[in-house]
Amino acid sequence: MHSQHGPGKKFLKKFTLVVCLFIFVVSSAGCQTMRKKFIRKKKKEKEQAQNFIPVLEPIDYAAKIYTPQEKYRHHYMLWKVWNDEILNTIAEVGGSRLGRGSDKKQKYLLGQLIKELQEMAQWVDASKQQELQAVVDAMNAVLARYEKPPELRNMFAISKDIEHSAKNVRIHLSPEALTAQKAYKD
Numbered sequence: 001m002h003s004q005h006g007p008g009k010k011f012l013k014k015f016t017l018v019v020c021l022f023i024f025v026v027s028s029a030g031c032q033t034m035r036k037k038f039i040r041k042k043k044k045e046k047e048q049a050q051n052f053i054p055v056l057e058p059i060d061y062a063a064k065i066y067t068p069q070e071k072y073r074h075h076y077m078l079w080k081v082w083n084d085e086i087l088n089t090i091a092e093v094g095g096s097r098l099g100r101g102s103d104k105k106q107k108y109l110l111g112q113l114i115k116e117l118q119e120m121a122q123w124v125d126a127s128k129q130q131e132l133q134a135v136v137d138a139m140n141a142v143l144a145r146y147e148k149p150p151e152l153r154n155m156f157a158i159s160k161d162i163e164h165s166a167k168n169v170r171i172h173l174s175p176e177a178l179t180a181q182k183a184y185k186d
Contacts, residue, residue: 068184072123073175079116083166085109090159103146110143120173128183131173138165 066074086109114136121132142161145153171177178184 068123068186069175069179072120072178072184075116075119075123076173076175079113079120079169082109082113082116083162083169086113087159087162087166090155090162103150107143107146110139110146114139114143117169123185124173124178125183125185128173128178128181132169135165135169135173 086106089106089109117132117136117139121129121136124132138161142158145158
């Protein structure tokens with residue numbers, strides 16, 4: 001019996017030694033790669049990003065060509081905005097009289113209103129240009145009233161004159177009315 005355990009123990013000792021030696025070799029080789037995993041390396045992406053110079057090739061687009069109707073409609077819409085703004089500024093109640101907005105602002109708004117009316121006149125035929133010029137003259141007359149001191153100015157009359165001109169433009173000079181009359185320049 002003693003002889004059966006002897007060679008088995010020797011084999012077991014040799015096997016254990018081989019396994020331990022194998023584990024030692026594997027673990028010692030593995031530690032080196034593990035160590036490399038934890039060593040900080042320079043980031044190549046940052047260097048590449050800094051050295052990267054984008055190539056920009058501008059694309060030339062053809063200029064969009066607007067028809068006279070589109071240009072007129074654009075200036076008409078701007079005129080409507082300026083018209084509403086001047087009427088709102090004048091209508092702000094300030095004490096016993098209308099027109100709390102500053103004279104400077106009101107003059108500016110009237111100037112923009114006149115400018116848009118003049119731009120609109122460029123895109124219509126001669127008869128409609130005359131109608132627009134009459135509105136411009138009326139707005140210039142309103143603007144001239146601002147030369148008087150504020151106490152002598154009738155803001156209610158100014159507001160009514162602007163509203164009357166606006167009504168005239170909306171009825172007779174709207175883009176829809178001009179399209180129906182074919183009053184645009186070719």
